[in-house]
Amino acid sequence: MSNSLIFDIKRYAINDGPGIRLTIFFKGCPLSCVWCHNPESISPQTQKMYSKQKCIGAQKCIEVCPNDALQLTPDGVITDWDKCAVCGKCAEVCPTKAIEISGEQMDINQLLKTIESESLFFDQSGGGVTFSGGEPLMHYKTLLELLEKCGQRHIHRVVDTSLFSRSEIVKQVAEKTELFLVDLKHMDDEKHKKYTGVSNQLILKNIQLLSDLGSDFWIRIPLIEGINADEENIKASAEFLSKLKWPSKLVNLLPYHDIGKNKHLKLGSTYDGEGMHEPSAELIERCIQIFKNNGIEAIVGG
């Protein structure tokens, strides 16, 4: 049975597809978007997160650390990353959960049990399970098995993906998925590379593939003023999408905010929000209009 590294399971998720859902977040992502709200989702390894606000200086972590990697300073507990083996002993003893380990190996049975525990909410709301990440397609073996078993249980399946994956995998997943949530971050390949670390060619090709397969999907655009919310990019996105056939013809606009900042602090990574701004209401309205002109419904949120 395959295991996967999961960094979060969200119950009563209402922004990840239709109805009330349970969202499973796989850890690890081939993209590294500069605005990423969940930076702990990027690395495919377990990571240690530390919250200074929660730390009360109990120092139990320092006592138990086998590698002597921790030190209490006026800035809280500091980790010597060269020594830290991310063994998690510190998190176990932390009374306030100021230290937490992000990422837990879970097997399919555990995940299925969790999914099924919410089935009544799915039934009442037309909801189901959403596989998100990170990038769920990076865990395609587990994902395919889960999709298969959820299908047998009549659970509605959504896969939230960047589609940065081999088309063969996308095809297999599409056979077992009712709805995809697909990120479309930038139409300009150079900018896409600059802000996400990868080219958009494969992504655009796979969107076309989903359309050709007759799969349904919602396009999600993180709307960031200063990055991709300009008229040129939105128009290009709308024109690209308008040529596709797909049942929903729906775009979710996700206005940028900088709550990810706090998570970067916890991971000990840096966050450069320079040049990224929350889009104004007028700008959002303009974007909605552009999509409408191209025969596509765009709504805020998902």
Next chain:
Amino acid sequence: MNTKQSSIAPQRDANSEGNYYSEKSNRSKPGMNERIQRLRQLTVDTEPSLSIERALIETEFYKENYGKYSIPVLRALNYLEICKKKTIYLGDDELIVGERGEKPKAVPTFPELTCHSVEDLHVLNTRDLQRYTISQEDIDTYEREVIPYWQGRTQRERIFNHVPEEWKAAYEAGLFTEFMEQRAPGHTTLDGKIYQMGLNDFKARIAEEIDRLDFMNDIEATDKLEQLKAMDISCDATILFAARHADLAEELAAKENNEKRKAELLKIAEVCRWVPANAPRTFWEAIQMYWFVHLGTVTELNGWDAMNPGHFDQHLAPFFEKESAEGTLTRDEAKELLSCFWIKVNNHPAPPKVGITARESGTYNDFTNINIGGVTANGLDGVNEVSYIMLEIIEDLHILQPGSSIHVSSKTPDRFLKEGCKVIRQGHGYPSVFNPDIYIQELLRQGKSLKDAREGGCSGCIEVGAFGKEAYLLTGYLNVPKILEVTLNNGIDPVTGKKAGIETGDPRDFTSYEELYEAFVKQLNFVVDQKVRVSNYIDQMFAKYAPAPFLSVVIDDCISKGKDYYNGGPRYNTNYIQCTGLGTVTDSLSVLKHHVFEKNTFNMDKILTAVAKDFEGEEILRQTILNNTPFFGNDDPYADTIALGVYADLLTAIDGKPNTKGEQFYLNMLSTTCHVYFGKVMGATPNGRLAGKSISDGTSPSHGADTHGPSAVVKSLTKLDQTMSGGTLLNLRFLPSLLKRDQDIAKLSQLIRSYFALGGHHVQFNIVDTATLYAAQQNPDDYKDLLVRMAGYSDYFNDMNADLQQEVIDRTENESF
């Protein structure tokens, strides 16, 4: 005859009240038209005041007549005297008429039950919260005319003179409260019969029953005769009260220059001459009929939760439909009349208690709870056009009273639920949401017939009853976490150092969790027995000294039994004990089981010592508890199993204890605001809760203990078989920003459907954001309209004390919305 007209309605713009929800801030004034806007403005701006008129009339009457009549007849004549002499109020703009006091928001006192002292009156007049104004002149009159007569004669003195020491010790420790020491048993709700029968019809039935009395073979026949005579007098009194309104309306009409108003006044007179003497013929008359019956019952005595029309939309629908078809009533006219009624209820703040301190005091809310939607007596969907009109009025007026609830069965259309959710989104704190599919089962389990169960519903906060046929008395709250506290101190209340329970052993000597739990259950049974014993005694006191003949007229089967509402007259007679703090006690037991008896994280002495010093210097221990213990409300089997055990043992301790009417006590899981008071009388608890902080409310998880979102809360709660209780209570709080879109509303309604499909009884929502609440604390004047819902009722945030305010802020925010 004393008459009095209202002063001119204040000229201030309604919007200056500060409607805090931005989406509505640019709207027109609350209220559908200028009449309703003015009436609403008056009710919002008028400060509650004390009226001594009722006490003066009553004292005079008792001095003259006590001893001359049987008690029921004395009570009925006393009510008649009040109806004859009290000031009649008929204000500008009014269509529905009648006030309990001399003017809107004037509240009478009930010295026969409990007599306010001069000091009480001063406190009420000057305290910051829930103030009731009274003039020095009235205080002097009260001191001279009222207080001397009632000294030693009040119901409260009768009760407290006869309670055992053990009861007093437990009561003073705050192990439970007693509802009936200051107010009469209430929570009464009416069914549909007053829309088919006038009081003259009731009088005819009373006469038939008198004819049928068998003085040869029935030893109670004379008592029944007195009771029936009293009921008959009380009908006359209510008809007279209405006629005096007709007289005044005609008098005012004669002087009125405005032709439109003159016609309205003459119409009012016509309505008041017809109802309540006769069965109503029109929508207007039906509302006025109810209102006179309501006023009668709250003038006769001060029963808890005032009076309640129950399924008012279902009762009014036939009138609305008939007149709509005939073209004699437009939808707007119906809405205007109902708006007038809504404002009337808001004109009636709860009667204030005596010896009151702000910390015990709750609210102006007198808990009339209009049931909207639900099912009919035949089990069909009860939603009709009047239901939708009511939802519009709630959203439109957003005043404190009446409370309202939507009743969502599996047959209820989504349209109604979604419209209800849209009103919930406004954040006025109501409507709350009930599940008839479950509460009908609760009533059936208690032995009601299917028809009576379907006609039942919820009154006050969340308690269920068979409307129009049942006396279901809430007898008081049980402080379940305090029972554990006393157990952990071997019978002593650690807050006072006094003995409050029985000795069940020093917990440091316990070798297993089972041993500890057994001690807790023993303590629980002892406390419940104390409570039941005194409750039964008080019930008898009411039956003997404070019967309610008028209330008895409108509740089946008081007339056919010839017995009073308080004496087993109703078809069903139930006593509830309301258990508070399931979350706190479950989490505390979970800490002891998990850390002391299983994981050995710390021993019993360590935790008890930390608790005794309120976790001072033990923050690491406290945080370990808070972050590393299975708590209730997370769909965690470990904690939920403990909750199930406590619930089962509460049921065993309470359910089936006999009451004085040959029936029994039942479990209820309501808290209203009592969890705040209960927290005040407690030290710290093993779950990391600090001394004095409120305990968990109803069946909700402890504040901050539920970290897995609302679906996990719902799953934990529905592991309890909620049909075994006469009500459970779940508070969920959502941020308004997360309920903006239609699909958000849809998902809220689906969450409700899910909870109900799993067996939930009730859920209510606080739709507020923390920033608003902090701002409201800083600038109370800017947030006069800020209504929040807490544990079974709505209140103005500004009227809450700092503890209640903090509690609202502290509640877990459901970030996922």
